[in-house]
Amino acid sequence: MIIINVNDKSGCYHVETVEKLCFDDGWTAEMLEIELNNSFSHMLVLYDEKQPVGYICYRELFEVAEILRVAVVPAYRGRGFATMLINEMINQLKIAEEIMLEVDVNNVSALGLYKKI
Numbered sequence: 527m528i529i530i531n532v533n534d535k536s537g538c539y540h541v542e543t544v545e546k547l548c549f550d551d552g553w554t555a556e557m558l559e560i561e562l563n564n565s566f567s568h569m570l571v572l573y574d575e576k577q578p579v580g581y582i583c584y585r586e587l588f589e590v591a592e593i594l595r596v597a598v599v600p601a602y603r604g605r606g607f608a609t610m611l612i613n614e615m616i617n618q619l620k621i622a623e624e625i626m627l628e629v630d631v632n633n634v635s636a637l638g639l640y641k642k643i
Contacts, residue, residue: 527607529614532569532581535559540571540578548597558583561594570614572598572607582611591615591622 532541538558545552553561561567566587572580580598584591593615598607616625 527579527610528573529570529611530573531618532558532562532571537569537571538562540573541569541581541583544571544578544581544597544599547599553595567594568615568618570611570618572611574602580607580611582608582615584615586619586622588621589623591619591625593625593627 530537532538535555538555541558542553542555545554545558558569561583562569564585566585567583568586569581569583571578579602581595582593582597583595584593593612596608596611598611
């Protein structure tokens, strides 16, 4: 497994692949590119060989980082890859001292993940 920073449109297509496998209302490559053009936004993609299998999208705005999206394709869930992505995000934070996110109270798997971290 390898984690790579997304910094161009081609990376957005890799993220879109993950989005389509994880969400009914997944973000498109165009939407992801718009987000990536925000100077505070960052995306990390997790690859198994050359196949994108997960990603995290976040913003770092001064002392606060906000996780916008974390996704791991269903076949790779339950193996700690979301935790790996979040830990890599934390390692790459430049000045943020606090991390914020919103999660649906019914999203049990996400709540479990965030409580571990």
